[in-house]
Amino acid sequence: MHKCAILPEVAQLIQESSEKNSCAPLEKAEKIIENYLKDNQHDTDMWFNLALVVNKTPLADFLETIDCVKMILSYDPQNAYAALLLTAMKKHHMAVDDECLKILNAIKTNDLELLAMIEFAKSWCYEFNNNDNYWKHIKISIDLWKKHTAHFLSNISCNNKEQNLSERIKANLYVICDNITYPYDPLSVEYFLTEFIRIPINKFL
Secondary structure, eight states: HHHHHHHHHHHHHHHHHHHHHHHHHHHHHHHHHHHHHHHHHHOHHHHHHHHHHHHHHTTTOOOHHHHHHHHHHHHOOOOOOHHHHHHHHHHHTTTTHHHHHHHHHHHHHHOHHHHHHHHHHHHTTTTOOOHHHHHHHHHHHHHHHHHHHHHHHHSSOOOOOOOOHHHHHHHHHHOOOTTOOOOOOOHHHHHHIIIIHHHHHHOOO
């Protein structure tokens, strides 16, 4: 089955789980995605989807979430989204470690937004044991985020109300522009990173 046919059913199961506060729909969604991945082991989007499904309450399987993201990094170690999601998940569970820093340091990119988020995520690795390094990465992150914001606003207007924009552009509009809101997508990595990284960085401005 093509993933385009799977995702609406998965989204419906997530909604059902939320309404009933039940693990059963999430476990069914998990099984659907796992069956798809048996024949599509390098489908990064679906590994992200599986990570977000098993992370949702009441299932909230932290270890499987981490395994899903590490699977992406096993064949695509330069995937900045996977590195950020891994670190954000561990931050959420107060489990940021040296492995996170090693993975983040290995990412090579010229993307200002990704660089800002990577530096912010690096700061978590020093939050409780090295105050100087913590603030060093925070300051670098803020400077990069300011440059990213200026570049973003030179290309995208805060008055843009289109609904067919990419999830990444929508996430940036939500953070940078006060008057923009979009429906929440439970399978969007962008919105997870918005909550844990984009919004906290933007609050420093």
